Amino acid sequence: MNLPIEIVEMLGQTMAKVVPVTLALALVFSVLAHFWACNPGEPWWRKRELVTDLCYWFLVPLFARVFRIGLLVLGAGLLFGIRDADDLIAFYDNGHGPLSTLPLWQQAILFLVAADFMMYWLHRMFHGGGFWRYHAIHHSSEDVDWISAARFHPVNLLLGTIGVDVVLLLAGISPGVMLWLGPFNIFHSAFVHANLNWTLGPFRYVVATPVFHRWHHTGREEGGDTNFAGTFPLWDILFGTFRMPKGRLPDHYGIDDQASFPGEIIGQLAYPFRKMSPDPESLRVAGK
DSSP: OOOOHHHHHHHHHHHHHHHHHHHHHHHHHHHHHHHHSSSSSSOOGGGGTHHHHHHHHHHHHHHHHHHHHHHHHHHHHHHHHOOSSHHHHHHHOOTTTGGGOHHHHHHHHHHHHHHHHHHHHHHHHHHHHGGHHHHHHHOOOOOOOOOGGGOOHHHHHHHIIIHHHHHHHHOOOOOOHHHHHHHHHHHHHHHHHOOOOOOOGGGGGOOOHHHHHHHHHHOOOIIIIOOOOOOOOOHHTTOEEEOOOTOOOOOOOTTGGGGGSSHHHHHHHHHSSSSSSSOGGSSSSSOO
C-alpha cells in the first residue's frame, strides 16, 4: 500500500462528494434566507471570514474520515484483537455483535438518539473549563450561517462527533448506518446554523431549528449556555437548558474577546495553545 497515494485518493473522493453538496446547500439556503432571514443584512457569501469558513468546510470532512477510520481500526485491534486486514474490512463493512443484526432503520434510530444524548453532555463539557478554548473557535463567528457549521477545532471534533461515532460503531452499530444518516446529518447541521427565522411552531420541541441553535450562539446571558442538543431539544427540556423566548429572535453572536480573536484558520487552530488568560471568565461566550 502506498500511503501518500491512498491519502490523495481519499482526498479526491471526499472533495468529489463535498463540492456538489456545498453548491446545493449554498443554493437552498441563499433562496430561503432571502425570504425568511433571521438577521437581515449581508448574504453569507459576503460574510466576514468567509475564506476561513470555507477552509473548515472542505478540510473537516477529510480530517473526520481519516481519524474515524483510524480510531475504529485501533479500537477493533485493542478491544477485539482484530488485526488481519480482511477481518478489519469485514468489521468495518458489517459491524459486529447483536446490534449489527438489527434492521438498519432500527440501528439508525438508535444511533441518532444515543449520539445526540452523548453529544448533549459533551457539548456542555466543552462550554466549561479548559475545553472551552477549543470550542470557542466554533462560537467565534459573528455572522452565523450555514457555512459556519463546520468551524470546529480538530480536538473538539476528536472528543466530540468523531469520538461518539467511533464509540457507537465499536458498540456494534453497522457503519452502513452512517451512510444512511450522512445526508440528514450534513443538511441538518447546515440548517440549524442557517440565517433563518424558522421555529417550526410546536415542532420546536421535537427537532432543533435555526432559531433554537442561534440562541445557543448568542451571549452567555442571552442564551449561550442553553440549547446544547444538536438534533433533539428533548435533552435541553429534560435537563433545564432549553431556551426559546416567545416573540424574540437572537441577533448578536460571537465570543467575549472577539477583538483579539484570530480570524484566519491557522491562528484559530493555534488559539487553544496560547497562554491562558488570568481571568477564565473573559473567554466565555458574550453577546454584544
